[in-house]
Amino acid sequence: MTVALRTENISKHYGSGPDAVTAVDNVTFEVAEGEFVALVGPSGSGKTSLLAMLAGLLTPSDGKILIEGQDMGRMSDRRRTQFRRKAIGFTFQSNNLVPYLTAQDNVELMLRLNGKHTKSTRARAAELLERLGLGSRLDHFPSELSGGQQQRVAIARALIHEPAVVLADEPTASLDTTLAHQVVETFAHLIHEQRRAGIMVTHDLRMTRYVDRVIQMKDGKLNRILTERHEIDALSQQGM
Amino acid sequence: MAFYLAFKEIWHSRGRYLLIAGIVALITTLVLFIAALAEGLGNGNREYLQKLNGELIVYQQGVDLSISASRLGRSTLAAVRRVEGVAQAGQVNFSSSTLVFSDGREALDVSLVGVEPGLPGEPPAFQGNNLSRGRANEAILDRNTALRANLQVGDTIVVKSTQGTEEKQYPLAVTGITDGRQYFLQPSIFVPMQTWEKVRPGGGEIPAGSELVSNIIAVRLADPAQLPAVQARLLAEVSDIETADRTTAYEATPGYSAQQSTLNTQRYFTLLIGILVIGGFFQIQTLQKIAQIGMLKAIGTTNGIVALAAIVQIVAVNTLGVLIGAAGSLLLSLTFPVQVPIVFTPNAVIASVLALLIIGPLGGLVSVWALSRVEPLRALGLAQ
Numbered sequence: 001m002t003v004a005l006r007t008e009n010i011s012k013h014y015g016s017g018p019d020a021v022t023a024v025d026n027v028t029f030e031v032a033e034g035e036f037v038a039l040v041g042p043s044g045s046g047k048t049s050l051l052a053m054l055a056g057l058l059t060p061s062d063g064k065i066l067i068e069g070q071d072m073g074r075m076s077d078r079r080r081t082q083f084r085r086k087a088i089g090f091t092f093q094s095n096n097l098v099p100y101l102t103a104q105d106n107v108e109l110m111l112r113l114n115g116k117h118t119k120s121t122r123a124r125a126a127e128l129l130e131r132l133g134l135g136s137r138l139d140h141f142p143s144e145l146s147g148g149q150q151q152r153v154a155i156a157r158a159l160i161h162e163p164a165v166v167l168a169d170e171p172t173a174s175l176d177t178t179l180a181h182q183v184v185e186t187f188a189h190l191i192h193e194q195r196r197a198g199i200m201v202t203h204d205l206r207m208t209r210y211v212d213r214v215i216q217m218k219d220g221k222l223n224r225i226l227t228e229r230h231e232i233d234a235l236s237q238q239g240m
Numbered sequence: 241m242a243f244y245l246a247f248k249e250i251w252h253s254r255g256r257y258l259l260i261a262g263i264v265a266l267i268t269t270l271v272l273f274i275a276a277l278a279e280g281l282g283n284g285n286r287e288y289l290q291k292l293n294g295e296l297i298v299y300q301q302g303v304d305l306s307i308s309a310s311r312l313g314r315s316t317l318a319a320v321r322r323v324e325g326v327a328q329a330g331q332v333n334f335s336s337s338t339l340v341f342s343d344g345r346e347a348l349d350v351s352l353v354g355v356e357p358g359l360p361g362e363p364p365a366f367q368g369n370n371l372s373r374g375r376a377n378e379a380i381l382d383r384n385t386a387l388r389a390n391l392q393v394g395d396t397i398v399v400k401s402t403q404g405t406e407e408k409q410y411p412l413a414v415t416g417i418t419d420g421r422q423y424f425l426q427p428s429i430f431v432p433m434q435t436w437e438k439v440r441p442g443g444g445e446i447p448a449g450s451e452l453v454s455n456i457i458a459v460r461l462a463d464p465a466q467l468p469a470v471q472a473r474l475l476a477e478v479s480d481i482e483t484a485d486r487t488t489a490y491e492a493t494p495g496y497s498a499q500q501s502t503l504n505t506q507r508y509f510t511l512l513i514g515i516l517v518i519g520g521f522f523q524i525q526t527l528q529k530i531a532q533i534g535m536l537k538a539i540g541t542t543n544g545i546v547a548l549a550a551i552v553q554i555v556a557v558n559t560l561g562v563l564i565g566a567a568g569s570l571l572l573s574l575t576f577p578v579q580v581p582i583v584f585t586p587n588a589v590i591a592s593v594l595a596l597l598i599i600g601p602l603g604g605l606v607s608v609w610a611l612s613r614v615e616p617l618r619a620l621g622l623a624q
Contacts, residue, residue: 082540095531095534101248109539
């Protein structure tokens with residue numbers, strides 16, 4: 001099992017002195033290639049701050065984050081931006097897509113940013129969208145797509161450049177139950193198939209049924225890690 | 241990448257970008273027309289003096305370079321001619337009069353300029369011939385007079401003027417046509433000195449033995465590079481005069497500086513409005529796009545790409561607007577009648593167009609700065 005992402009005792013404090021707030025407190029875990037992990041916990045538990053640090057958008061106050069063995073904390077801002085667009089795929093809760101680009105152009109955006117935009121990669125983008133059920137929507141703008149379709153385009157964009165790590169921030173927040181299950185199931189399938197390390201932040205415990213491991217956070221700390229299938233299914237049932 | 245994003249967005253929201261290009265086009269039209277009006281009105285005041293075939297103008301002392309107040313006699317002219325460095329000097333007189341036509345054409349108010357044939361002050365005839373002698377009933381027309389009254393060399397014009405309480409008409413043969421030589425915002429006709437004395441309002445035949453008096457004396461120098469030295473010698477050797485070069489002379493004509501500074505102020509304010517309009521539009525665009533920009537930065541788009549895309553959009557939209565406005569203004573100007581004082585000169589058009597091309601990026605600087613400040617954390621609903 002190859003480790004794609006590893007955190008070592010990372011913490012994040014906001015402010016200083018007596019007013020300091022600790023959002024993430026001494027968290028260590030790792031995610032392997034082809035593994036899909038859910039990051040769950042109540043609001044304010046530090047999930048989003050942790051995700052932002054994993055993405056290199058926020059610098060940890062302490063600790064290390066290694067992606068493919070490289071420490072993002074030791075990179076310059078410019079190098080970290082380059083590394084992020086190469087090694088990380090991203091889907092967000094909202095404002096996922098560029099409104100003036102078609103579904104296919106949105107997916108190809110990551111290829112263009114990484115200087116990998118060729119005829120063959122273009123065909124690969126179209127093929128990926130077709131696999132996600134969007135074959136007839138390639139030339140549609142985001143405003144012409146449903147919420148579920150937009151999330152699937154975002155998933156395609158997050159995967160097209162073959163990143164080591166794929167991060168998803170509440171990907172089902174604006175979807176109805178049926179669509180939410182479809183989107184996360186597809187996401188999990190592609191993570192496994194393409195051997196990416198996937199981390200999904202979610203409030204919706206029902207979605208944990210599609211992941212391999214659940215990391216529960218509480219008050220900034222890593223509260224519990226569920227690895228057994230029956231434990232994960234039990235947690236998923238709690239969300240029903 | 242920046243160009244790709246910039247033009248994809250422009251094409252997707254082409255209606256919105258065309259609208260702002262249209263506004264830039266209107267601002268361009270306004271700036272160009274104000275510049276052309278300033279040029280036209282300026283020409284109307286300065287054209288004759290600016291093109292005068294002499295480097296210096298002599299006035300009566302104490303008139304503060306007022307042509308209408310100045311009076312200089314032949315004795316002063318003789319003294320001026322004797323000064324070392326003066327090649328030639330000629331008397332010039334100014335008045336206003338009206339050309340009337342028997343065929344129903346509308347009467348035309350003109351500047352009536354009296355000059356000495358063959359001496360500084362007489363404009364060169366580009367069509368026909370120059371004036372033949374001091375008492376000839378002849379006239380040279382400036383181009384504006386010829387165009388507005390549809391006159392040609394060989395035609396006869398009739399100058400109407402009031403002598404005492406009586407209105408008189410004087411026929412004059414058109415011997416030549418010169419280029420644009422307006423004076424005091426009117427098209428001009430140039431007549432010999434003695435003829436001028438006869439036909440000007442309040443004039444008449446000059447009594448024998450009386451001195452010919454003029455408003456100014458136009459002086460041509462043997463070496464124009466010696467202007468300051470000759471100017472100093474004139475002031476030292478000829479009594480009761482003051483002198484000015486051509487530029488000082490036309491800038492001193494009544495209302496010229498006030499008119500030009502008013503029009504220039506209008507032009508600069510229009511450019512300032514342009515900066516604010518373009519800046520405002522792109523700033524609103526930026527505010528609407530903060531979440532999207534945050535997402536683009538989160539997925540690895542650099543600040544440089546985001547800023548360059550914004551600059552490309554600003555320059556493209558501004559350039560399109562300026563080109564539409566410039567082309568529209570020039571086409572519109574062709575429909576204007578000749579008496580409208582709108583003159584598009586290459587220098588004024590190029591200067592205005594360059595200024596307009598600069599105001600776009602200048603106006604958009606704030607939005608580019610704002611874009612560079614958007615944090616990628618916005619994509620996650622976080623901001624530091």
